[in-house]
Amino acid sequence: MKTISLVNIKGGVGKTISSVNLAACLALKNKKTLLIDIDPQSNSTQYLDRYDPNGLSSYDVLMDKDLNLKEVIKSTGVIGLDIIPANIKMIMLENEIIADTKRSRENRLSRALKKIEDEYDFCIIDCPPSLGVITTNALVASKYVLVPIKIDQFALDGFNYLMQTINQIIDEFNPDLKFTGAFITMDKRTSVNRDIKQQLKEELKDKVFNSSIRENVKVTQSTFLLKPVVIYDKKCIASKDYEAFTNEVLYNIR
Numbered sequence: 001m002k003t004i005s006l007v008n009i010k011g012g013v014g015k016t017i018s019s020v021n022l023a024a025c026l027a028l029k030n031k032k033t034l035l036i037d038i039d040p041q042s043n044s045t046q047y048l049d050r051y052d053p054n055g056l057s058s059y060d061v062l063m064d065k066d067l068n069l070k071e072v073i074k075s076t077g078v079i080g081l082d083i084i085p086a087n088i089k090m091i092m093l094e095n096e097i098i099a100d101t102k103r104s105r106e107n108r109l110s111r112a113l114k115k116i117e118d119e120y121d122f123c124i125i126d127c128p129p130s131l132g133v134i135t136t137n138a139l140v141a142s143k144y145v146l147v148p149i150k151i152d153q154f155a156l157d158g159f160n161y162l163m164q165t166i167n168q169i170i171d172e173f174n175p176d177l178k179f180t181g182a183f184i185t186m187d188k189r190t191s192v193n194r195d196i197k198q199q200l201k202e203e204l205k206d207k208v209f210n211s212s213i214r215e216n217v218k219v220t221q222s223t224f225l226l227k228p229v230v231i232y233d234k235k236c237i238a239s240k241d242y243e244a245f246t247n248e249v250l251y252n253i254r
Contacts, residue, residue, distance in 0.1 A: 001034075002253060003113065003123040004180070005142040007166075009158045011129040013150040014185030016043040017219055017229075018242075019126035022146075024228035025246035027080035031121040034073070035083045038062075038109070038138055039128040040090035048076045049226040050085045059089040062108045062137060063096060069116050078231060082120075094132050105133050106173055110141035131165045139169045139177060144253055147182040149200065151193045156203070180252055183245060184212035211245040213238060 006019045016039065023035040037044040038058045045051045056072040061084060073082050097105050113123065125138045139145065145166055147159070163179065170177050182204055187193060201208050216238035222229040230239045 001113070001117040001120045001123050002144065003125065003142045004144045004146060004249070004253075005125040005127055005135075005138045006146050006148060007127045007135060007139070007162065008147055008149070009129055009131055009162055010150075010154075013148045014213065015129070015148050016041075016047065016126055017223070018146075018148050018183075018185060018213065018245075019124050020044050020047050021228045021230050021238075021242040022246055022249065023081055023122070023124040024078050024230050025242055026122050026124070027078050028230065029246070029250075030080065032119070033081050033122045033124065034116070034120045035076075035081060036109075036123060036125045036138075037083065037086035038090070038134050039086060039126055040088075040093070041128070042086040042088070042090065044126040045083065045085040045087070047223055047226060047228070048078075048081075048083055050074050050076060050083055051087060052085065053088050055085070055087065057085050057087040057089060059087065059093050061112050062093060062134075063100075065103065065108070065111070067112070069112060073116075078228065090134075094134055097133050106136050106140050109137040110174075113141050131162065136169065136173075139166065140173045142174070143176055144178050144180045146180055146249070148185045149182050150186050151184055151188070151196045156200070179207065180249070181207040181209050183209035186215045187212040188215055209245060209248050211241060211248045213241045213245065 006015050023033050026033045060067055072084050127135045127138045214237050218233045218236040219229045219238045222232040230242050
C-alpha cells in the first residue's frame with residue numbers, strides 16, 4: 001500500500017477537494033484506495049456523505065490500539081474507494097494523545113495501518129491545516145507528501161516551516177518519507193498567476209507538478225451534491241485536471 005499525505009498549514013487551499021478527487025481518480029483506475037480523514041473539520045467525510053457524529057472514526061483509530069480497523073472503514077459511493085471517516089470527536093484528539101503518556105504519540109496511525117497494508121493499493125490521508133501530533137502521525141505513516149498551493153500573495157507563507165517539519169519527520173521517525181511535490185489549485189489564467197507560478201518553479205524547481213487544478217464552479221456544485229467532481233461531471237475542466245494530476249502522481253511514485 002502506497003500512502004500519501006496531503007498537507008498544508010494554510011486552510012482554504014483545496015486540500016480536502018484534492019484528497020477526495022485524487023482518491024476517487026485512483027479508484028476509477030481500478031486501484032483499491034482508502035481515504036483517511038484526520039481533519040477535525042471532517043470535510044472529506046462530509047464530501048463523501050459518510051459523516052456520523054456518534055460512529056467510529058479516525059479518533060478511535062488513534063486512541064484504541066486494539067481496535068479492529070475493519071469496524072471503522074466505510075465504503076463510499078465510488079466503487080473501489082473506502083474511507084476511515086472523521087467526526088466531532090476529533091476536536092479533542094490532539095490533547096488526548098498528548099495526555100496519554102502510556103503510548104508513543106507519533107506512530108499510532110502507522111501501526112494501525114500495518115494491519116491492512118495488503119488490502120489496498122493506495123491510502124490517501126487528508127490532514128488538518130496544522131503541524132501538530134495528528135499531522136505528525138500522518139507523515140510518519142506515509143511514504144509520500146503532496147502540498148496543495150492556492151495562488152495568492154501569500155502562497156508560500158509557512159511553506160519553509162512545513163518543509164522543515166517534513167525533514168524533521170524524516171530524520172527522527174520516517175526515513176522513507178519523500179516530499180513528492182507541490183501542486184497548484186484553483187488556478188486562474190491571469191498574469192498574476194503566471195508570475196507566481198514562475199516564482200514557485202524557480203524556488204521548488206522540479207518539485208512543482210506540471211498539472212494544476214483550474215478554478216471551476218463544478219467543484220463547488222459537487223460538494224453540495226456530495227459527490228467527487230470526477231464522478232459528478234467527468235467532462236468538466238476540474239475533472240480533466242484531476243485526471244492529469246493523478247497520472248502525474250502515479251508517474252512520480254512509480
